[in-house]
Structure formats: structure tokens, C-alpha cells
Amino acid sequence: MxxxxxxxxxxxxxxxxxxxxxxxxxxxxxxxxxxxxxxxxxxxxxxxxxxxxxxxxxxxxxxxxxxxxxxxxxxxxxxxxxxxxxxxxxxxxxxxxxxxxxPERRNAALTQFEREIAFCKVQHGQLIETLVFELEAASDEVADEFRWDVVDSAKGNLGSAAANASTDDAVDQEAAIANAEAWIADRISNGSLADIVAASIALSSANETQSAVFELLGAPAPEAA
Structure with a gap:
């Protein structure tokens, strides 16, 4: 180009x-x-x-x-x-x-959320693998619905957190929100299902994510071990 x-x-x-x-x-x-x-x-x-x-x-x-x-x-x-x-x-x-x-100059909220996702992949690796398998076995519509539910949740939570972690200047806060949205588009909207599930756990909890997936699948979620 x-x-x-x-x-x-x-x-x-x-x-x-x-x-x-x-x-x-x-x-x-x-x-x-x-x-x-x-x-x-x-x-x-x-x-x-x-x-x-x-x-x-x-x-x-x-x-x-x-x-x-x-x-x-x-x-x-x-x-x-x-x-x-x-x-x-x-x-x-x-x-x-x-x-x-x-990297240290990046918005603290983005850095923290990135670390939380990485931690969730280690802490809840087996659960993430199971939920990814269930989503992949379902229809594309189910997987897409879960993906965009997580994206919408991330936009609301991370955008607000990024603005709060910025300065009091309105321009800086707008830039922080835009940066958060760009980060979400790259790392979550376009991420793998494992990224999506890990982000969901970071935004809520392992139990809530498991329940959300099985609710979309139309089946009761198994009790957490």
C-alpha cells in the first residue's frame, strides 16, 4: 500500500x-x-x-x-x-x-486487565479449555453471541476504568477511552475463544463465566469443583 x-x-x-x-x-x-x-x-x-x-x-x-x-x-x-x-x-x-x-506509560487499567487475563489463563486453564470445547461444539451463532457479550462488557468496564486511571483532563480521558476501545477490538473482538473466555473470567468470575456459557448452550452448568 x-x-x-x-x-x-x-x-x-x-x-x-x-x-x-x-x-x-x-x-x-x-x-x-x-x-x-x-x-x-x-x-x-x-x-x-x-x-x-x-x-x-x-x-x-x-x-x-x-x-x-x-x-x-x-x-x-x-x-x-x-x-x-x-x-x-x-x-x-x-x-x-x-x-x-x-509500556509502563500505558494506561494502568489496560496493563492491569492484560495481567488479569494472563493470570486467568494459568489459574483456570482447565476450565477455559472445557468452555472453549463446548462453545466450539455449539453453533457459530452461540460462540458469536458469547464473544459479543464479553466485548460489550469489556467496553463498559475497561473504558470507565481507563478514564478513571487517566488524568482529570477531559481530552486525556477521551483518549484513554479510545485507547481502551482499540485494545478491546484487537485483543478481545479479534481474539481466540480462549482469550474471550479468559477475559470473561477476568471481568466477572469463573463461576459466572461457566454459568453464562451453559446458559447460552441451553444446558445447566455443572457444579464447580
């Missing part, structure tokens, strides 16, 4: 300044779609895109895995000249990643 580089206003330090190429970029993320303004961090040593955010009406939000992969492929294949001479193309080189891209 065609790209348009838009970082000409950035300073141009010597290439020895660091391993990270930092700047703004425009990319068409969907066929026939409009160009999206991005800010990116590309690791010149590892030859991979390590951070990217999309500019929206609510501010910059974290890109999803598919968007990252799309832009990385474009940089490595269609725009190799940028990686060969990043300073000449208007990018900044730095030894450290910018503050906006550091």
Missing part, C-alpha cells in the same frame, strides 16, 4: 545517535480507505516495528497487531529506502524509545 512520509520537521541527528527510528508516517490501512496518520518507532537493529499509534479525533491510540504487521511489511518491502537513510527521510534516531511508547 502507498505511504506518505510526514516527519520532515523532526531534527536529523547523526545515524550513530541510536537504534530507534522515530517519527510520523501516513499509511493506508484498508483497501480503498483513507490515509491514516501514525507515529512509529522502528528498531533498526532488530528490523521490526516496536511501537505504533494511530491519530484519531480523540488523540493517539495504540495500534493493533494486524496494523503493526501491515505497516512493518510496508516499511521492509515497499519503503526500504526509508530504513536505509532514515535521517535523510526526516526521521529522528535515538538510543531510547520515546516516552509515549514505553
Amino acid at each position: 502507498a505511504d506518505r512520509q510526514t516527519a520532515s520537521s523532526l531534527p536529523s541527528p547523526a545515524p550513530a545517535a541510536g537504534r530507534y527510528m522515530i517519527g510520523n508516517w501516513s499509511h493506508i490501512l484498508t483497501d480503498g480507505g483513507a490515509s491514516t496518520e501514525l507515529r512509529i518507532v522502528f528498531d533498526l537493529v532488530a528490523q521490526r516495528l516496536v511501537a505504533m499509534q494511530l491519530q484519531t479525533e480523540r488523540g493517539f491510540v495504540d495500534a493493533g497487531r494486524r496494523e503493526l504487521a501491515d505497516v512493518q511489511d510496508s516499511l521492509l518491502t515497499a519503503n526500504a529506502n526509508v530504513l536505509e537513510s532514515p535521517v535523510a527521510e526526516g526521521f529522528e534516531l535515538a538510543a531510547d524509545m520515546p516516552e509515549w511508547s514505553v
Whole structure:
């Protein structure tokens, strides 16, 4: 896909300044779609895109895995000249990643929820495996209904938590909500059934998730061990 580089206003330090190429970029993320303004961090040593955010009406939000992969492929294949001479193309080189891209700077609510999902996968692995099996054995409609029930619940809970974890500034809170919605779209809406079930447990409890699944299946939930 065609790209348009838009970082000409950035300073141009010597290439020895660091391993990270930092700047703004425009990319068409969907066929026939409009160009999206991005800010990116590309690791010149590892030859991979390590951070990217999309500019929206609510501010910059974290890109999803598919968007990252799309832009990385474009940089490595269609725009190799940028990686060969990043300073000449208007990018900044730095030894450290910018503050906006550091994981610790992410909204605390997103970080906490991500950890809770990972914990649920370990703590309730057998239950998750069982519920995934039951959902996969049912119709696609049942699995989709469960998925979107969890997505709707996550949007309400995580959006509110992200806003509360942000600053008192209304713009920052709107950006936090938008970031939460983008995270949900990438990690939950497009996630595996195991991700969905783990997210449901993190949002409620193992017992409530088990009951919700078997209610959709039209069968009584077995008593928890």
C-alpha cells in the first residue's frame, strides 16, 4: 500500500545517535480507505516495528497487531529506502524509545486487565479449555453471541476504568477511552475463544463465566469443583 512520509520537521541527528527510528508516517490501512496518520518507532537493529499509534479525533491510540504487521511489511518491502537513510527521510534516531511508547506509560487499567487475563489463563486453564470445547461444539451463532457479550462488557468496564486511571483532563480521558476501545477490538473482538473466555473470567468470575456459557448452550452448568 502507498505511504506518505510526514516527519520532515523532526531534527536529523547523526545515524550513530541510536537504534530507534522515530517519527510520523501516513499509511493506508484498508483497501480503498483513507490515509491514516501514525507515529512509529522502528528498531533498526532488530528490523521490526516496536511501537505504533494511530491519530484519531480523540488523540493517539495504540495500534493493533494486524496494523503493526501491515505497516512493518510496508516499511521492509515497499519503503526500504526509508530504513536505509532514515535521517535523510526526516526521521529522528535515538538510543531510547520515546516516552509515549514505553509500556509502563500505558494506561494502568489496560496493563492491569492484560495481567488479569494472563493470570486467568494459568489459574483456570482447565476450565477455559472445557468452555472453549463446548462453545466450539455449539453453533457459530452461540460462540458469536458469547464473544459479543464479553466485548460489550469489556467496553463498559475497561473504558470507565481507563478514564478513571487517566488524568482529570477531559481530552486525556477521551483518549484513554479510545485507547481502551482499540485494545478491546484487537485483543478481545479479534481474539481466540480462549482469550474471550479468559477475559470473561477476568471481568466477572469463573463461576459466572461457566454459568453464562451453559446458559447460552441451553444446558445447566455443572457444579464447580
